[in-house]
Structure formats: C-alpha cells, structure tokens
Amino acid sequence: MSTYHRHVPNTWWLQRRPYILFMIRELTSVFVAGYCIFLLVFVFKLTEGADAYANFMAALKYPSSVALHLITLVFVLYHTITWFNLTPKILVLYKGEDRIPQGLVAGVFYAGWVVVSIIVALLVLGV
Amino acid sequence: MAETMKLEIFRYRPEKESEPTFQTFKVPFHEDWVVLDAINHIKDEIDGTLSYRWSCRMGVCGSCGMMINNVPKLSCAAFLKDYYPDTIRIEPLTGFPVERDLIIEMDDFMTKLTEIQPYIIRNEGEEKQLDEGEYLQTPAELAHFKQYSMCINCVLCYAACPVYALDSSFIGPAAIALGQRYNMDTRDQGRDARQELIASHEGIWDCTFVGECSAVCPKHVDPAAAIQRAKVSSTIDWFKDTLIPWGKKK
Numbered sequence: 473m474s475t476y477h478r479h480v481p482n483t484w485w486l487q488r489r490p491y492i493l494f495m496i497r498e499l500t501s502v503f504v505a506g507y508c509i510f511l512l513v514f515v516f517k518l519t520e521g522a523d524a525y526a527n528f529m530a531a532l533k534y535p536s537s538v539a540l541h542l543i544t545l546v547f548v549l550y551h552t553i554t555w556f557n558l559t560p561k562i563l564v565l566y567k568g569e570d571r572i573p574q575g576l577v578a579g580v581f582y583a584g585w586v587v588v589s590i591i592v593a594l595l596v597l598g599v
Numbered sequence: 600m601a602e603t604m605k606l607e608i609f610r611y612r613p614e615k616e617s618e619p620t621f622q623t624f625k626v627p628f629h630e631d632w633v634v635l636d637a638i639n640h641i642k643d644e645i646d647g648t649l650s651y652r653w654s655c656r657m658g659v660c661g662s663c664g665m666m667i668n669n670v671p672k673l674s675c676a677a678f679l680k681d682y683y684p685d686t687i688r689i690e691p692l693t694g695f696p697v698e699r700d701l702i703i704e705m706d707d708f709m710t711k712l713t714e715i716q717p718y719i720i721r722n723e724g725e726e727k728q729l730d731e732g733e734y735l736q737t738p739a740e741l742a743h744f745k746q747y748s749m750c751i752n753c754v755l756c757y758a759a760c761p762v763y764a765l766d767s768s769f770i771g772p773a774a775i776a777l778g779q780r781y782n783m784d785t786r787d788q789g790r791d792a793r794q795e796l797i798a799s800h801e802g803i804w805d806c807t808f809v810g811e812c813s814a815v816c817p818k819h820v821d822p823a824a825a826i827q828r829a830k831v832s833s834t835i836d837w838f839k840d841t842l843i844p845w846g847k848k849k
Binding site: 474475476477478480484485487488490491494498558560561562564566568569570571 | 611613618619669670693696697698704738739741742743761764765807808809810811813814821823824827828830831
C-alpha cells in the first residue's frame with residue numbers, strides 16, 4: 473500500500489502560536505549568551521586599567537548601546553520567565569501522595585529572583 | 600431552516616490520486632455534536648468512502664485523533680459549537696504517513712512502544728511466584744507515576760511534537776513517558792534495560808522541550824514532564840558514573 477508522506481515546511485513554527493512562542497524562547501538564548509560575553513568583556517576591561525574602563529563605560533552610554541541593552545533585557549526577561557514557568561515540569565515534588573503545587577515550585581524561583589535582584593540593587597546603589 | 604456547518608476534510612485515496620485534496624461537506628449543526636458525530640454523519644449520509652478510525656466515542660480508546668484546525672485532538676472530544684459558524688479543517692495527525700483519508704500509519708509508534716519495554720521487568724530469579732503474593736506498593740509510591748500510566752496511545756502528543764515531525768527517529772513523547780512510568784514503578788527493575796534507548800540521542804536528548812505534547816494530551820499525562828525528569832535522572836547517572844566510577848553498579 474502506498475502511504476502519503478507530508479512535507480514539513482521550514483515555516484512550520486509559524487503555523488501555531490505555541491510554536492512561535494517556543495521559537496522565541498530558543499532565540500532568547502542568543503541574547504543570554506551575548507550578554508554573558510558582554511559581562512566577560514566588562515570584567516576584562518576592568519583588568520586593563522582605569523582609562524580602558526572609563527572608555528568602555530562611555531561607549532555604553534551611546535543611544536545604540538542603550539537600545540541594544542533594552543532589547544536584550546526584554547529577551548532575557550522572556551527567557552527567564554518562560555523557563556521559570558517550566559521548572560515545575562522538571563522538579564516534580566511530592567509530599568506523601570500529594571504533588572506540591574506547580575505554582576509553588578515556580579514561585580520559589582521567582583522569590584529567589586526577587587531576593588537576588590534586591591541584593592544586586594542594594595550593591596549597585598551602594599546602600 | 601436548520602443550522603449547518605462546513606467541514607473541510609483531507610482526502611487521500613491512493614488508488615485514484617497521488618496527492619491529497621480537500622473536500623468540503625455541509626453537515627447539520629447540533630449543540631451537542633462533536634466533530635466525530637459530524638464525520639459519522641458524512642460517512643452514513645453523504646459519502647460512505649470517507650475513511651477514519653474511531654471506536655468508543657468517550658475519550659478512552661484513543662483511536663479518533665485528528666488535526667482539527669491544525670491542532671491534534673480527539674474528534675470525540677471536540678465540540679462543533681466551539682468552532683461554529685466557521686468552517687472546520689480536518690486532517691490526519693501530523694508527523695505520520697497517511698494510509699487513506701484520515702487514517703495514519705502507526706507502525707513506527709508501535710515499534711518504538713515495543714522497544715521501550717512498557718511492562719514490569721524483574722531481575723532474573725527475583726520474580727515472585729503467584730503463591731508468594733503481590734508486589735506491595737504504597738499509595739505514595741503509586742502517586743509518583745500514576746499520571747504517566749493514563750496514556751491511551753492516541754499519539755496526539757506525536758502529532759503536536761515538531762521534533763518528531765522533522766525527525767522521525769525521535770522515540771517520542773508517549774513511548775518515553777511510558778518508559779518513565781515503569782522506571783518509576785517501585786515493582787520494576789528494568790530501568791537499566793530501558794536506559795540505553797531512553798538516554799540515547801533519539802530518546803530524551805532529542806527533545807527540545809516545546810511542551811505541546813503535554814498541552815494536547817487528553818488524559819493529562821504530561822509527557823514533557825516525564826521526559827525532563829528522565830533527563831534529570833540520566834544526568835545524575837552520568838555524574839555518578841563519571842565522578843564516582845568505583846560506585847557504578849553492575
């Protein structure tokens with residue numbers, strides 16, 4: 473019997489909203505990796521002395537640099553939120569016969585995020 | 600005049616066409632009809648040559664899965680009223696070869712299901728005889744895997760998985776979830792036997808965690824979670840084998 477094999481187009485991910493959201497999540501990894509490289513460069517500039525560091529900081533104030541950082545922030549937030557929301561699928565915890573609510577598992581990660589963000593904010597502001 | 604709806608149905612009749620076509624049928628609209636009722640109406644009243652699988656009409660047998668407006672669903676659980684008055688587009692489940700009309704070829708899934716050994720395996724010589732009684736298990740131990748045992752093999756999860764559609768060597772959601780179901784069963788000792796396949800590239804590591812397998816599952820099995828949990832336990836295995844090789848069990 474001859475069966476018919478359907479071709480999967482390269483645009484398969486545009487056909488349904490969940491696939492588009494998935495592909496955006498995959499794309500956000502590029503921005504996360506990019507920002508990690510930026511932080512490494514940042515540390516490297518620190519080792520090159522005060523002038524190099526000051527020049528680097530001045531370059532960061534260009535509108536194009538600010539815009540790139542804002543775009544990166546949006547993608548990194550998307551990355552963080554979508555992965556935090558998926559953690560209950562990886563951390564399936566039980567107390568006896570009852571599964572610990574998925575919202576609670578994800579909530580712990582959000583709470584940790586808030587705490588770390590507050591600590592970083594306090595350090596940056598020098599409080 | 601009675602209300603009607605249109606169904607645009609994928610037709611493939613290999614004896615008369617080499618490429619599939621779509622055929623539109625007009626069916627009566629009833630509030631309590633599901634898509635399967637409408638297709639049965641077409642089969643009984645309009646075109647008896649329309650081919651599709653169905654049996655229980657109550658979400659148990661898992662045989663009436665179809666793409667309904669590009670979403671894999673059991674046609675016995677998809678109500679016409681949720682689509683009315685728009686035309687509903689019905690296709691065979693994505694990712695599988697089509698035998699005829701809405702009938703897919705499931706051989707690949709059945710082979711993978713067999714390979715995953717979805718049954719309790721006991722070590723040689725450790726199998727209880729009938730007169731020795733049952734393998735006891737607490738309700739808490741059962742709770743850990745019960746969800747994964749609800750699978751009805753409807754393969755909606757495969758149709759929702761773009762990885763499987765793009766690369767059919769992927770073992771796929773339902774088979775891995777069933778493997779995980781037995782791996783987590785305290786009565787089972789077959790994890791090592793399944794691990795070679797589950798922890799292979801075609802197994803859990805092919806999964807990119809799209810998550811749609813769980814979203815479309817009519818029995819809330821959550822195969823995406825089963826796969827991610829298998830990834831965690833396989834990673835722990837790797838660390839144990841690499842960091843404490845002397846502790847590796849035979």
